[in-house]
Each structure stands twice: as C-alpha cells, then as structure tokens.
Amino acid sequence: MTLVATAPVAKRRTLIRIPFTLVFGGTIIALSTVVAFFPSLFAPYDPVAMDYNALLQAPTIAHPFGTDSFGRDVLSRVIHAYTVDMQIAVFATLFPFVFGTFIGALVGYAGGWVNALFGRVVDAIITFPFLVLVIAIVAVLGPGLINMYVAVSVVGWVFYARLVATEVQVQKRLDYADSGRAMGYRPLRIIFLHLLPNAITPALVYWMTDMALAILLGSSLGYLGLGAQPPIAEWGVQIADGKNFMNTAWWISVFPGVAIVVTGLGFSLVGDGLAELLRTKK
Template identity: 40%
Template sequence: MTDVPAAPRSTRAWLLSDRPQSRAQARLGRAYISWLRFASNPLALVGLAILLVLVLVAAFANILAPHSPTAGDLAGAQLLPPLSPGYLLGTDDQGRDILSRLIHGSRLTLTVVLLVAVITAPVGLLVGTVAGYAGGWVDGVLMRITDIFLAFPKLVLALALVAALGPGIENAVIAIAVTSWPPYARMARAETMAVRHSDYIAAVRLMGASPVRVVLRHVMPMCLSSLIVRVTLDMAGIILIAAGLGFLGLGAQPPSPEWGAMIASGRRFILDQWWVATMPGMAILIVSLGFNLVGDGLRDSLDPREAGQ
C-alpha cells in the first residue's frame, strides 16, 4: 500500500477512522480501504487502465476513427498491410480501415457487456436470494429451473436461442443474458443460506421486518461483493460468446464493425493477409485480459477474509 498515493492527512484519517460517526463515513471508509487494497495490485491497475481506454475509445469513436467504419475504398485500398500510408493497421478486402472498425466496434462490445450485466446480475441475485431464504418447495422449483439452464453449454444454448429469434445484436444480447444468469443464482443462494440463520437476520425478523424487506435490504447487500467479482470475471466469457455469434453470422450483421464478424470475414485471408483477422482477435484478447485482471483485483480487495487481516 506504500505505492498508493495517500489522501490528504485529515481526509485519510477521517476515512480510516475505526470509530465512524455516521453510516456515510463507514461506507466511504470501507470503499477507501477496498480501493487501497485494489490499487496495491499492479496487474489490477493494468486491467483497470485497459477498461478505461476501452470506455474512452467507445465514447470518442467518432473523433478517434480516421476513416469511416463501414465505407471502404475499392479502388486500390484493398488488403493494404499495416503501417500503410493513412492506414495504421491496414485494410480489409472491402478497402475499409481496420483501425476505424476496431474503434467503432468497441462500442458494440461495451454495449453487449453492459446490457448483459444489467440483465443477468439482478435476475440471478433475485432468484438466488429468494430460493436460499425461502427454502422448501420454492427453493426446489427455482433451483431445478436453474439446473435446466446449467445443463446446456452457454454457447450451444445461445446459438439455439439466436437461431430461434433471428440474427442481430439485440437477439444476441437476449440469448447471452438468458444463458448467463444461472451461475449468479447459484452463488447468491449459497451465500443466502450461509447468513439466513445468523443473529442479525433473526433480530431483523423480531423487529417485524417482512420477508421481502429482509431479502431486499439485508440479504442482497451481503451478496453484492461476490456478485460484482463474478460478473467482472464473466465479462471475458461474454465477449467471447458475442464474438462467436458474430463469427457465425448470428450476431451483429454486416456492415457493423463487430469484432467477431471481422474475424469471420478475415479468415479467408489468414495465410497471406493475416492482419485482417489478427487485429480484431488481438482486440478481443486485450479487452478480455483487462476484465480478468480487474476481476482478480476486485476478488482480492472485496474478500471479507482479506479485509480482516
């Protein structure tokens, strides 16, 4: 932690106080301690930097892209190698600038990741906490439904859903979301069962709190840290599934600059014009690595066992 820039003395002492004067101070103090633990991991900071670059590139794609991502030059600019004049990463068979397509494709990747996370995390958390807290036949029904989804490989089930719904980025998001929530439900159920008989939950019930309030206000917050870590670690897999659907022509449709579709269009030239498929593949690799590094850092910083040391 000595490598982490320290906050001003008074602010740092206020955040690290072992006797907080308010709930806000206690929450900010815990968040600050988690940040110090996260920032002490150099690889986690590298992953965070990768994700920040992804967000900035997606936000300013129209400014950063030197060429149109969809319109190409069929008169002499086809399959140009990297470092060609005006084309840093070369061009594809349609004469389109690969760098510009990668920059605009970051928007699609970030959109898919955010939409899937927004859909799957709350659904999995709700199903898991309700099943774990209620028990009995409610737990049995919800977990058997979860087991049905877990019985199929994610990519196979996503392919079946997209084939039924039709190709397109919206349907791809729905298919990925439907296949991604069961692990979150399992994790939330396990943590709920570990705390549902604890003393503070019993005290809340004795105060007259309804089961709905207990689950929403007291059980779900206990599962959030593990859920955030799991979602972050799963982002790399979501990116790969989205790229796989795009590679098979079931995701974003041409001429959208989706990275998986770019790899599919470049596989015909992989031996001679390797850059057409390699550049989007490297983009997927770097972004997936960034999410994994951030997930590992969050797992270490949010682990309550580490916090007590």
C-alpha cells in the same frame, strides 16, 4: 500522589491496499469505455468507407492496421467495434445479473421446497452447454444483437441466481438476520436491505468475468453470422471477413483478435482485483 495526564492513543488507521490487477484492469476498461463512447475522435477513417485503390493493403503509416478486402481501414473498424462490443459486454450481462440476483435472494431466503424446485430448474438449464443453448435460441429468433441479448438472458440468469441463493442461505443464519426477524422486520426488508448487501459480492465478481465472456460470445456469434451483421464494425465480424486471407492479409483478423484479448483481459483483471479487495476488507 500525583496523577499524570496522558494523551489518548490514536487509533491506527488501516490502509486498504488497492490490488494492482484492479488498477491495471480498470485502466484498460476505462480506456476502452472512452474509445467506445467517442470512436470518431480516434478513428482516422470512416469504418464503412471503401477504397478500391487500397484493397488488402499491408500496415502502413496511412493505414497502421492495413486494409481489408473492400479497402476499409482496419484500425478504424477495430476502434468503432469497441462501441458494439462494449455494448455487448453490458447489455448481455446486465439483465441476467439484476434478475438472477433478485431471484437468488428470494430463493435463498425462502429455502425449503422453493430452493429444491429452483435447483431442479438450474440442473435442467445447465445440463446443456451454454453456447449451444444460446446458438439454438438465436437460430430460432433470427440473427442480430437484440436476439442475442434475449438468448443470453434466458440462460445466463441462473448462474447469478445460484451464487446469490447460496450466499443468502449462509447469511440468513447469522445473528444479525435473527435480530432483524426478532425486531419484526418484514422479509423483503431483511432480504434486500440486510442480507443482499452482504451476499452480493460473489455475483459482482462473477459479473466482471461474465462481461469478458460476453465479448467472446458476441464475437463468436458475429463470426458465425448470428450476432452483429455486416457492414457493422464488430470484432467477430472482422475476423470472419479475414478468415479467407490469413496467408496473404493476416492483419484483417489478427488486430480484432488482439482487441478481444486485451478487453477481455481487462474485465478479468477487474474481477480478480475486486475479489482480492473485498477479501482484504473482510
């Protein structure tokens, strides 16, 4: 009997398809980040320089987005506003994401009365509309970006904490969590080295969407005079500057509005694409 050696069958590699929404949204955010870090490379004029010989000038070659009521170049102000609004997207959501994830992981693992008490705190906060609470806190603390970050952080962390707590409660019932406890691992090691990496996906996806909402919130507060303060270039402030000129100088408000929509769309697409990618990997 002759034995014939056969070559081992190579394992087929599973290719991970990157969603188009993630690529497209990531491109928008990457370009927005570059503009936010280096606005002077793209802006043709000083964003606060006034030209009283070019008041309310319609879009031209010299001023592609026109000028506002002070003769300031709208394109330059939109570009420099990327720095402020991208900063809002990060700083208004980073602390809620980190703190909410930390608290949610602890609450989800503890369960019992801790989870019940946390549920009452969440119910008390989300009973009131998010925007109303933020406006109320900013009104007490005073207008400005720092106070806006404080107001958003006071309210926003509960949404992350609730997402993570729910997912940790699911993960801690699985076999690998039981194995960690059987091996004598400390609770903090089980929570942050084993459970949290498997439970953080919903919070990461929500974070991307929350950045888009933060830009909308920052622009809304800027429009109301509670966020960034003039003469700082910020999209909400620019829209407020042009609200009285919509019939005669629509470009003052329209172009900042387009920037809000495009940047918010980028973050939303990244969130959707990230969720699809993580579902595919599972």
